[in-house]
Amino acid sequence: MQVDTAIIGAGAAGMMCAAYAGGRVLVVDHAKAPGEKIRISGGGRCNFTNMYCEPQAFLSQNPHFAKSALARYTQWDFIELVDRHGIAWHEKTLGQLFCDVSAKEIIAMLRGLMQQAGADLQLRSSASNFAKTESGFTFDLQTPEKKVKVTARNLVIATGGKSIPKMGATGMAYDVARQFGLPVTETRAGLVPFTFAEGRFAPLAGVATPARVTAGATGFDEALLFTHRGLSGPAVLQASSYWREGEAISVNLAPEGTLLSALREQRQQSGRRNFTTVLAQHLPSRLVEYLGQEFDLSGNLADWSDARLSAFVEALQDWQLHPGGTEGYRTAEVTLGGVDTDALSSKTMAAKEVPGLYFIGEAVDVTGWLGGYNFQWAWSSGMAAARAIAG
DSSP states (O other): OEEEEEEEOOSHHHHHHHHHSOSSEEEEOSSSSSOHHHHHGGGGTOEEEETTOOGGGEEOSSTTTTHHHHHHSOHHHHHHHHHHTTOOEEEOGGGEEEESSOTHHHHHHHHHHHHHHTOEEEOSOEEEEEEEOSSSEEEEEEOSSOEEEEEEEEEEEOOOOSSOGGGTOOSHHHHHHHHTTOOBOOOEEESOOEEOGGGTTGGGTTOEEEEEEEETTEEEEEEEEEOSSEEESHHHHHHHTTOOTTOOEEEESOTTSOHHHHHHHHHHHHTTSBHHHHHTTTSOHHHHHHHHHHSOOOSBGGGOOHHHHHHHHHHHHTEEEOOOEEOGGGTOSEEEOOBOGGGBOTTTOBBSSSTTEEEOGGGBSOEEOTTTHHHHHHHHHHHHHHHHHHO
């Protein structure tokens, strides 16, 4: 089989690239349907981009690498594409955009674009034994029906990272990169819940509260969720990408900064009430009960001096916790690290030393925040490669 471009991986980046690369395009994926991560994302409604998508929302050893692709195919370009296909959407918090009806609409849109472009999609299939030739690449394609040798002028690796292995995620992209001499940075689970030893927060499982969670020097103000295994919720997932094994995280349970003045005011009006009863007006009651084991919350509110109130609120705003680890790739939304950006062109996503070889999407050492940023990276990097291929 001879094609102009072979794309390995029919996820967000691979489908986007296939829709616009032009020529004879072959897309190979081991799954029974394309876009499986799209389908399950956003509770089945796909958080397909973010209105505030900017380069600073991406982690990489080279923080400047993502700028070119993101600038040349922006969130507004993808929104225009979605609008053109009649897909209704809405904004949730912090610029996150979701389909009104179903993530399957995004998949159907991309499949339609691929069909218009004449791309050949081979599902339940695998590619192996990649080799470089003078004119391009060869590899073995195993479909449910047969095994064939494929010759392609361009080879695009869009197989993602290691996150959610139950969906078939592997480190294949990194293996291919290394085979062709491209370096791969350290990879680890990102956007992932923290775990704590001995079910530390099990009594609080299911309790959610607004918080600021900080790892390293970066903090996020969103919801925190206590679980049987540890901590989750958007604020925790965001911070996890900046956390390293053995480090502490800081949890601010009073992120609005108004708790101290509120307690002082209530002391004037309701001083005879038990302190925990008053605190439960500001924090979930189960959390207040739990904090009673961590801090001395005894006495009526009137018994609490300004100094004691201030010390307690300060402790609440910088609760130092040491996670035992994370839940790992099993539940991670993304993989941090990947194919080293030093080996790739930021404009085309092509390997600098291997003509015709491209890496796009999550396989690359570019990882976005939670909230549609990683899908935008998939669209932008996929389009960058497609435009370079199409000429």
